[in-house]
Amino acid sequence: MSGDTIEHGPKTASGPARGQNRTTVSPGRAARELCLRQDEFDIAVLLGHIRTRRDEGSGGRCVDRAEIDRLRYRERFPGHLREQLTTVGTREGARLLGVTPARFVRLARLGLVVPVTFRITRDRSVVWRYPVGELRLFAGDPEHAALLRQQLPQHLRDQLDAGVDLRARNWRRRYLRCLLRQAEDAWDRAACAASLLDPVTVSETVTDPSERARLLRLRQLPPGHGAPGSPTARLVERITTAQDADEVERLRADLQRTVREARRSRPAPRRTGPTRQEHRPCAAGHGQRTAPHGPARPSPDRNAHTLLGRLLGTRHTTAAPEKAVVGSARRAHRLRYLTAGAYTARNSPSCTTDTSSRPCRS
Numbered sequence: 001m002s003g004d005t006i007e008h009g010p011k012t013a014s015g016p017a018r019g020q021n022r023t024t025v026s027p028g029r030a031a032r033e034l035c036l037r038q039d040e041f042d043i044a045v046l047l048g049h050i051r052t053r054r055d056e057g058s059g060g061r062c063v064d065r066a067e068i069d070r071l072r073y074r075e076r077f078p079g080h081l082r083e084q085l086t087t088v089g090t091r092e093g094a095r096l097l098g099v100t101p102a103r104f105v106r107l108a109r110l111g112l113v114v115p116v117t118f119r120i121t122r123d124r125s126v127v128w129r130y131p132v133g134e135l136r137l138f139a140g141d142p143e144h145a146a147l148l149r150q151q152l153p154q155h156l157r158d159q160l161d162a163g164v165d166l167r168a169r170n171w172r173r174r175y176l177r178c179l180l181r182q183a184e185d186a187w188d189r190a191a192c193a194a195s196l197l198d199p200v201t202v203s204e205t206v207t208d209p210s211e212r213a214r215l216l217r218l219r220q221l222p223p224g225h226g227a228p229g230s231p232t233a234r235l236v237e238r239i240t241t242a243q244d245a246d247e248v249e250r251l252r253a254d255l256q257r258t259v260r261e262a263r264r265s266r267p268a269p270r271r272t273g274p275t276r277q278e279h280r281p282c283a284a285g286h287g288q289r290t291a292p293h294g295p296a297r298p299s300p301d302r303n304a305h306t307l308l309g310r311l312l313g314t315r316h317t318t319a320a321p322e323k324a325v326v327g328s329a330r331r332a333h334r335l336r337y338l339t340a341g342a343y344t345a346r347n348s349p350s351c352t353t354d355t356s357s358r359p360c361r362s
Contacts, residue, residue: 023065027052030063034071035078040085043116046178047131049084054184059217087116087129096135099148110156111166112147113138114174118239120225120232126239128167168239169247172196175240179220186262191218193255196242205252206259210268215259 025033030050031041044050050071055062071081088096093113094104107113108128113135115128138144152160179192194202194215206212222240226232242248262268 024053024055024062025065025068027061027063030068033068034081036082036085039117040082043085043087043131044081046116046174047085048178048181049081052182054188054218061220084131084133086132088132088135089127089129093130093135096132097139097148103148106152106160107147108167109165110159111170112144114170115167116171116174118171120235124231124235126235128171169244172240172242172247175222186258186265187214187218187268190255190258190262191215191220193251193258195219195221196240197248197251197255198241201248201252202255205255208268211259211263214268 027041027045028038031038034041034044034050036044041050045052050063051067052061052063054060071077074080090101090104090108094101097104097107099107104113108115108130113130116131117129119127119129121127139148176192176196179195180189183189183192194206197205199216202215203212206215222236225236242251
């Protein structure tokens with residue numbers, strides 16, 4: 001029986017779970033219904049075993065109910081699916097290929113075996129994981145017998161001596177193929193290339209603000225590791241962002257081409273908002289806005305409230321001055337008087353301070 005054939009046989013569950021009448025489910029719920037851990041679900045999406053699509057409501061990813069049913073009705077569910085998602089590290093991978101761990105690392109650096117995922121240890125070293133199915137196919141190919149049993153050719157040894165390491169680049173290439181498989185329109189395909197470029201390169205390549213905003217909204221970033229700004233997060237950023245000059249140029253060319261195609265099919269919506277003419281130069285006070293049809297009403301001066309609160313031994317509050325000195329009507333009256341004087345002096349037209357040369361802050 002074909003793996004994609006749907007047969008109306010007995011279900012693995014006793015009945016429909018709660019909420020199964022929905023046409024789409026979240027990735028977390030889909031992983032639970034498929035008896036997968038979250039990392040296994042991410043690997044299944046990366047390898048193309050599970051297809052997700054964009055959720056129009058939340059802007060994230062979701063899984064169709066039909067996709068879950070297709071996988072649940074396969075033979076030997078969920079054991080067969082989990083076998084396809086099994087990954088191993090360097091030692092286990094070397095044992096599958098029948099080589100030493102050192103030779104396995106050299107094969108991985110040359111790009112002959114491609115990692116599918118990675119993790120960062122506490123000492124910030126990268127641990128790559130490889131799919132078992134691909135390693136078995138590599139070991140069973142007769143063309144690879146010389147790479148596993150004999151000395152590596154001279155040109156490969158020269159690359160290793162030069163410090164070549166294609167593990168991160170091959171991971172990005174696999175991740176890009178995953179994004180392109182799930183792209184739904186031309187803008188999604190353009191966002192795939194933008195997902196592997198840093199924001200500065202994207203800004204230099206796509207100069208239109210509306211198109212750039214759309215790409216940044218659609219781009220899918222790989223799962224984050226570590227707190228933002230931490231050394232671990234910076235290491236993950238180097239792995240998931242194109243580094244080599246030829247790789248960056250190729251992605252930029254793909255981004256320019258796909259943006260032109262997306263522009264012809266569906267132009268990006270333009271932003272609409274207030275124009276710069278609505279903010280006129282300040283005449284009365286520095287940093288005060290003026291409405292297009294008349295002077296703006298003076299707003300309460302927070303600095304004056306803070307200063308008066310310190311003088312009177314009270315805490316600063318954004319409420320009315322009377323509430324800052326509860327319990328003394330005389331002090332409240334004095335605070336109102338001093339606040340009114342501060343507002344009058346600040347907004348008086350006879351102020352001798354020259355603010356015409358200062359720029360207005362909006």
